[in-house]
Amino acid sequence: MIAGFKRVIALGAATAALTAGVAFSSVGVAEAAPSHTVVTAAHVGKERCHVVKGYWTKTWHKATRDRHGRVHPGYWTKTWHKARKVCERH
Structure with missing residues (x-):
């Protein structure tokens, strides 16, 4: 029971970290895009x-x-x- 609960918490934390990383990396890529004007x-x-x-x-x-x-x-x-x-x- 406790092992399953810990697994769910770890999976949720990993999902949140990946989601935040994707959001920040997409913003960084948009800012780093060269301006051709x-x-x-x-x-x-x-x-x-x-x-x-x-x-x-x-x-x-x-x-x-x-x-x-x-x-x-x-x-x-x-x-x-x-x-x-x-x-x-x-």
């Missing part, structure tokens, strides 16, 4: 703001040696820089 330029106070568009840059990676002494040649990669809002205070 860029805030337009705004003139607030004495700041001058403008939007810098996203752009690609080419990055050179030097030649390297691995642990066996073999030389791996250098190579180029493209790196994307996201759009952002830049404000300058005057």
Whole structure:
């Protein structure tokens, strides 16, 4: 009787913990979702703001040696820089 009662309490506590975890994790995921919009330029106070568009840059990676002494040649990669809002205070 007492063992059954303890099992029911443990099962209820585990269910409540899982339910709370699902609720908090869904809120965290919603807040962590990236925003794909860029805030337009705004003139607030004495700041001058403008939007810098996203752009690609080419990055050179030097030649390297691995642990066996073999030389791996250098190579180029493209790196994307996201759009952002830049404000300058005057």
